[in-house]
Amino acid sequence: MTKNNTHIAYFCPSLSWGGLEMNQLRNAEWMHNRGHKVVILLQKGSRIHQEASANGISVDFVQPHKKYFDFGKAAQLIKKIKQHNITHLIVRDPKDMSVCSLAKSWSKKKFFLAYFMEMQIGIPKRDLLHTIRYSSFDLWSCPLPWLKKQVKELTRFPSEKTLVIPSGLSLDRYFNAPERQEAKTLLDLDTNKEYIGLVGRFDEQKRQLLLLESFNQIKDKIHHDLVFLGESTHGESDAYFDKLKEYVRENKIEKRVHFRPFRPDVETFYSAIDVFVMATKSETFGMVTIEAMAAGCKVVGSNQGGTVEILNHGEFGELFETGNAEDLSNKLMVSIANQDFDANAVKDEARKYDAEIVCNKVETALGI
Template sequence: MNTANRQQPAAAGGYFPLSVLCLSRSWGGLELNTVRFAEWMRQRGWPVEIITLPDSPIAVRAAELGLPVQVLRNPLKAVDLPAAGRLAGFLQKFNTRVLLVTRNGDLALAVLCKTLRRPALKLVYQQHMQLGIAKRGLLHTLRYRALDGWLSPLPGLAREVLEKTRLPAARLHVVPLGIEVDKFAHSGRTQAQARAALAVELPAGAVLLGLVGRFDENKGQLFVVEAFAALHQRHPNAHLLLVGESTRNIGDGYRHAVLAKIESLGLGHAVHVRGFTLQPEIAYQALDISVVASTNETYGMVTIEAMATGLPVVASAAGGTLSIVANGRTGLLFPVGDQHAFGAAVEQLIQQPTLAVKIGQQAQAEALATYSHHNQCAQTEKVLRALAAA
């Protein structure tokens, strides 16, 4: 083995400098998870810095948490040699041993930096999105083979990686993305207190459904409102809570369309809309049933958060949700876009409260056992330390 460029052994305790790259101006699940992961790793003793776009939501949130931030522009994308040089300078200054990339679009820059400027750098991709089309061509093969590790959050996504790329199987690891499960499972907050915190006033005996997530066509708020209209006619005690902001860089058009639909259907008294919150656990704790209506959710962090709260989940049978929700045991699945099946699933839980409680309990046990952020960090650490020792 060539040892000319090998870095020094890790510091005592196995903690060495780790940089996290995500050049995104959006603020969704990927970006939230990027900042959360960096903060969790810092809490465990890792020196961590985030490299992101200037004035991005990631940069703002990381600064609020006191995380070191380096800002970088990448206007030339895959061939941006100046940006690759600046990235290499950041890594050298921080003495970075491993660069973890959380956005697929940043892999080309990271590989360029490693290939031309930092050959001893260990490069790891933390997957958040599906691959889509096959990527077995020469360019993608060279890019992916420059990776030292690939962290896939679900077994199904890992299988897709092996099927659609030429990544060596030994570099692929299944590491579920985690949440701080105690925030959701053991808050000490009652349902009434959570509803009061959200200013949601309900009549006695009301059943509250809820969808938490940014307003986006793929998240399905419009579908849920339309399906809820029929459900509400049969169950006037049913109410709906929508929590989230408009998708960054897209505008408020979809959110306005949802609000207009609520108004046109005469549901203003039964549908409660609230903005984005850094405390989503309060929203879940206010609910009786959680709804996930995404057309193709890669992973489904909101599904896991609801499960950890102990809620029965009614979710569209698509994407990563199929790997997370066991139909009839930890939630109820319905075909994407099927309003009748959605209504039937919700109605089953309303009419059988004992079943709803049982499913919620089983869902919570699954979430606590599998999706704790401590598990994610521990499994990631194992991969990072093995790479550093190689």
């Protein structure tokens, strides 16, 4: 199938704006830039609608649907597929799998249905209902090998249709980030100090408090300060952020801990820090870990989820016992003291997640 007769639809009726929605948009943009005809099926007025329109990506509107057995919305989706002459439909949210499966089963127009996995499988889904639903899919793409293993163990989806294709990033901006001293100046940080850093929304799942506790244990043994880049989730309470600031005040570490608002040039943050921490309990993939590696940071990450494979079981960073502040403290000390750290080797490892490589794999998997 050539680019001229390929039309890829990215199904994303979510009103949220997180990693899943960003990945749908990012991949749509990449395929558009590579000459494919692309449309995003989304809710009118959603954040992804705004972002797609700003970036010149074609959109069409769909209504929110029930998680299961929404026959009416499946029929409406079939009309959209016929209207746009869709050849490939891409799904990333597991909540969208049912309605897309129904559309594939009923549609007289044949199209390729692909699920690009963004979330772990929580419980076994080897029952008849899930097996029938999944049978409509032509491809199940997993960003890391451990997730492919989950698919094999927890579903009956055919292994020959299950592939590992990493979630990609445009990495040039991280490879070419500002020099460290300049980055520190841009972040209004002391250029004479080194920093441990964490980027992400202020949320219990990101475990900024765990890092604060670990830092407090070793603050008198190291010269590094601690810096956070992020903000509270839009529309939600600042209670967790307030809790972090209260901990800083109670432990009298205001001069050693710095909070900076999120900024679009996140590569500047990575360039300013020496050690990056991924403290989340179990990140399915962990884009920020790859960003930090591409910027040449030392990385200390939780020993669960995708971080383990991204760091190749400790070859490209330190792994600490998830949720254990003392072990995180110890691994921070090891990372800081590591005189043999090879930033170029870490950058080279990050290159396999570059968008160009990932897009080639996606095109091969989709047969386009």
